[in-house]
Amino acid sequence: MSEEARPTKRGRETLEAIHAAARKLIAEKGFLKTTLSDIVKEAGKSPASFYNYYDSKEALLEHWARQFQDEARERLLIAEATAPTDARSRVRIATRAHWETYRERLAEMVGVYQLAMVNDEFAKVWDSLCEEPVAGIARSIVRAQSRGYCPGVDPRLAAEAIVAMLNQFCYEKLANGRAATVDDEACIETLADIWFRSIYWKP
Missing domain, CATH: 1.10.357.10 (Tetracycline Repressor, domain 2)
Structure with missing residues (x-):
């Protein structure tokens, strides 16, 4: 994560939701079968929210x-x-x-x-x-x-x-x-x- 992408309080909540969703899906399905779309859907966020912090999964x-x-x-x-x-x-x-x-x-x-x-x-x-x-x-x-x-x-x-x-x-x-x-x-x-x-x- 880049320095300029350090999240605000709301951003931290978004980031925590993305991390929690990604951890759940990867642990259950594996990394290769988990898509970015799966992660943001599970987190209830948009792809743009993900790209605020990471370039890719x-x-x-x-x-x-x-x-x-x-x-x-x-x-x-x-x-x-x-x-x-x-x-x-x-x-x-x-x-x-x-x-x-x-x-x-x-x-x-x-x-x-x-x-x-x-x-x-x-x-x-x-x-x-x-x-x-x-x-x-x-x-x-x-x-x-x-x-x-x-x-x-x-x-x-x-x-x-x-x-x-x-x-x-x-x-x-x-x-x-x-x-x-x-x-x-x-x-x-x-x-x-x-x-x-x-x-x-x-x-």
């Missing part, structure tokens, strides 16, 4: 994605700072942070994930969103290996595999209108257990 999505990245980074830092010292608890806390952020920012994650498959620019955005958790997990694997765990495992590749698992599982369980029926705790525990077991083993 892709521009809206990129704005959301950057917000998501900032929020995910903050959650991860808080999770790491407050986590217990034992590895299993740290993995569980990090898994919960990832799951809850994905759930709360479902439209962003679904949108960027789907658009990344057909748009080179959004492929870069998706890579950027994944890079921080990948780097953090890779560092944790290096620390685990210094204590004798998972010898011979490539930290970077293993971290990429774990993040891919987290993202794909979140997508399968939460996207396309399935979020309301999911057992969050069971999913978090399952992901955390697989993540923990993939690193903390010895020959």
